[in-house]
Amino acid sequence: MRSDLLLHDMHSHLLPALDDGAKHIEDSLSLIRQLSALGYKKLITTPHVISGLYYNSADTIFPALEVLRAAVEKEGIPIELDAAAEYMMDDYFETLLADKTPLLTINGKYVLVEFSYVAHPPNYRTIFFDLKMAGYEPILAHPERYMYLHQQFEVYRELFETGILLQVNLLSLMGYYGSRVQKVAMQLLEEGLVHFIGSDVHHQKHIDTISGFEMNRSLEKLFDKGLLRNEQL
Numbered sequence: 001m002r003s004d005l006l007l008h009d010m011h012s013h014l015l016p017a018l019d020d021g022a023k024h025i026e027d028s029l030s031l032i033r034q035l036s037a038l039g040y041k042k043l044i045t046t047p048h049v050i051s052g053l054y055y056n057s058a059d060t061i062f063p064a065l066e067v068l069r070a071a072v073e074k075e076g077i078p079i080e081l082d083a084a085a086e087y088m089m090d091d092y093f094e095t096l097l098a099d100k101t102p103l104l105t106i107n108g109k110y111v112l113v114e115f116s117y118v119a120h121p122p123n124y125r126t127i128f129f130d131l132k133m134a135g136y137e138p139i140l141a142h143p144e145r146y147m148y149l150h151q152q153f154e155v156y157r158e159l160f161e162t163g164i165l166l167q168v169n170l171l172s173l174m175g176y177y178g179s180r181v182q183k184v185a186m187q188l189l190e191e192g193l194v195h196f197i198g199s200d201v202h203h204q205k206h207i208d209t210i211s212g213f214e215m216n217r218s219l220e221k222l223f224d225k226g227l228l229r230n231e232q233l
């Protein structure tokens with residue numbers, strides 16, 4: 001059984017050859033076909049933008065989206081496809097912000113950002129402030145995966161209180177990244193700090209894991225805290 005809240009996904013890597021997600025269009029179609037079979041109705045896919053690795057922008061993302069949309073339609077897969085980006089909060093991202101480069105948004109206002117897995121940006125408060133001043137609503141991707149924050153739960157609360165939206169990975173809730181990440185993901189839900197659940201699907205192994213997802217009472221109760229915005233997408 002799936003939750004209606006999860007029909008709309010806002011975090012994945014399904015556009016071919018743009019990042020470490022789908023490699024070819026056949027990969028993309030296979031992943032999307034399976035996500036559709038799992039019940040998803042809308043996917044807002046989010047290629048990485050990372051300094052030195054993936055300089056994606058509207059110029060790489062939207063043409064790829066058009067090609068994939070046409071292929072999805074041709075295959076008759078009943079799913080809506082859109083795209084934004086997942087920005088690493090690094091020096092390149094700060095350049096984009098300083099230059100006032102329009103960022104790729106989810107639903108016209110949300111900007112999906114991630115921290116490095118080694119340490120959070122020392123100036124994350126300033127960057128979030130600048131993002132908000134520029135009219136964006138920042139969403140921090142998978143806060144539960146930043147192990148250095150596990151012992152600083154107050155940072156999660158601080159982010160929440162300053163209006164940063166938090167997006168937990170469905171894969172985390174299922175234990176894909178280990179029990180510590182799973183525990184923090186659950187704790188974030190229990191404390192009512194989570195605004196979005198994302199799949200963060202990159203490849204088949206992720207689909208295989210998500211396929212085993214079953215809604216249970218305690219999860220349903222956590223999803224019902226009233227904060228989750230997936231269905232508004």
Ligand SMILES: [Fe+2]
Nearest residue numbers: 011012086200
């Ligand atoms: Fe991601």
